[in-house]
Amino acid sequence: MRILSVHNNYQIRGGEDESRESEERLLREMGHEVDVYEEHNDRVATIGAAKMALRTIWSDESYNIVREKLQKSPMDLMHVQNFFPLISPSIYYAAKSAGVPVVQTLRNYRLLCSNGLFFREGQVCEDCLGKFIPYPGVINGCYRENKAASAVVASMLVTHRSLQTWTKMVNKYICLTEFARQKFIAAGFPPEKIAVKPNFIPDPGMGDGSGGYALFVGRLSVEKGLDTLLSAWEKIGGKMPLKIVGDGPLSERVQQITQKLPQVEWLGRQPMPEVHRLMGSARVLIFPSEWYETFGRVAAEAFAKGTPVIAAKIGAIAELVEHGRTGLQFQPGNVEDLVEQVEWVLNHPAEFDRMRLVVRNEYETKYTPQKSYTKLMEIYGLVGKK
Numbered sequence: 001m002r003i004l005s006v007h008n009n010y011q012i013r014g015g016e017d018e019s020r021e022s023e024e025r026l027l028r029e030m031g032h033e034v035d036v037y038e039e040h041n042d043r044v045a046t047i048g049a050a051k052m053a054l055r056t057i058w059s060d061e062s063y064n065i066v067r068e069k070l071q072k073s074p075m076d077l078m079h080v081q082n083f084f085p086l087i088s089p090s091i092y093y094a095a096k097s098a099g100v101p102v103v104q105t106l107r108n109y110r111l112l113c114s115n116g117l118f119f120r121e122g123q124v125c126e127d128c129l130g131k132f133i134p135y136p137g138v139i140n141g142c143y144r145e146n147k148a149a150s151a152v153v154a155s156m157l158v159t160h161r162s163l164q165t166w167t168k169m170v171n172k173y174i175c176l177t178e179f180a181r182q183k184f185i186a187a188g189f190p191p192e193k194i195a196v197k198p199n200f201i202p203d204p205g206m207g208d209g210s211g212g213y214a215l216f217v218g219r220l221s222v223e224k225g226l227d228t229l230l231s232a233w234e235k236i237g238g239k240m241p242l243k244i245v246g247d248g249p250l251s252e253r254v255q256q257i258t259q260k261l262p263q264v265e266w267l268g269r270q271p272m273p274e275v276h277r278l279m280g281s282a283r284v285l286i287f288p289s290e291w292y293e294t295f296g297r298v299a300a301e302a303f304a305k306g307t308p309v310i311a312a313k314i315g316a317i318a319e320l321v322e323h324g325r326t327g328l329q330f331q332p333g334n335v336e337d338l339v340e341q342v343e344w345v346l347n348h349p350a351e352f353d354r355m356r357l358v359v360r361n362e363y364e365t366k367y368t369p370q371k372s373y374t375k376l377m378e379i380y381g382l383v384g385k386k
Helices: 015-029 041-046 049-057 060-072 090-097 135-139 147-162 178-186 226-239 251-260 272-281 297-304 335-347 349-353 355-366 369-383
Strands: 002-009 033-040 077-082 102-106 172-175 194-196 214-217 242-245 264-268 284-287 309-312 327-330
Touching: 002 015, 002 060, 015 033, 015 077, 015 297, 015 369, 033 041, 033 060, 049 147, 060 090, 077 090, 090 102, 102 369, 135 147, 172 178, 172 369, 178 194, 214 272, 214 297, 226 242, 226 251, 226 335, 242 272, 251 264, 272 297, 284 297, 284 335, 297 309, 297 355, 309 335, 327 335, 335 349, 349 355
Parallel strands: 002 033, 002 077, 077 102, 102 172, 172 194, 214 242, 214 284, 242 264, 284 309, 309 327
Antiparallel strands: none
16 A cells, blocks of 8 residues: 655654654555655744744645645555644645545544643643534633634634534544544544554563562653652652653652652653663553543553553543553542552562563553554555545
8 A cells, every 4th residue: 555644743752753653664564655744843933923823724835745745646545643733634635636535543632622632720621522612722721821822723623623624534533542532422523433543562572570660651741640640659758669751841840859759760751772671670650641641652562561550540541551450540640549559569569460461461462563553454444545
């Protein structure tokens, strides 16, 4: 097959960027031709505010680039990973004009929520879910805490809801979990158009958990549950070391905690091989997220290394981590409950260690490249040119 992959990269590289690159590599390894159109948010600073607002709603530049690509080199389909904010939904229309079907992976909730997270002021927020005009997001300045910028996002959503872009221009959507799928269905997306296909993890090899520490990997931000994690470790004290990998708005607080608690170590951003090494040596991965994660790639990576996960019981991550089998769950934002789960790990070492083989099997059953490829080909087969 010939596939045009489309992606708007974030300024701070995250799981979405890693997942789409892995998918492109896998397709090429399996013999498919993959062309790429990508933008990077570093460009936003070079574009004026008024022009950026118009471009977010409809980008003539992106439309012309995609149409030219499809005319010069006919494709079987276009797979959109992320179009916001530089690429815009105009690319769907470019594909339509060339007779090329479109698959869109829904890696966040941007089509339903201005900030793409369903998270505001430290808690889950669904105020815009199901509203044709997502005005609460504008009133509260949900996108970048800026009402003007939020109005631009809302305008993009309303414009393309009016044009029926989401229902008429996209042949198939891919959600990463059933939880995320149900949110889009609740917002009015056709159920028959939404398939579920988790992200996959290239096999990093199983670890042994010999390091004895807990590990957090991710963006250092409120929605990722950092406040809950750090508060819990103040109570846990020296009973279990904690290593933190990542960067973000709460970096200063993490640094302060490391000065106060010597058992907490902040490693900053690390290359993936080192992250996987740390995961394999960790006794447990902590996933304290307090928003509706669409997947939980870090948890799947931990499974691949044979490392169980203690996760907040919320959103898609509660779908990945089964309490007592592939890890433990705690109530999101509940410091005492997280402490209790860590204490259980400390008090039941043999029982918890037996989970390592279970979580590795979970990876082999659900999250390998081959499993993902088989499902992706099934989805492509439903929409590809005949």
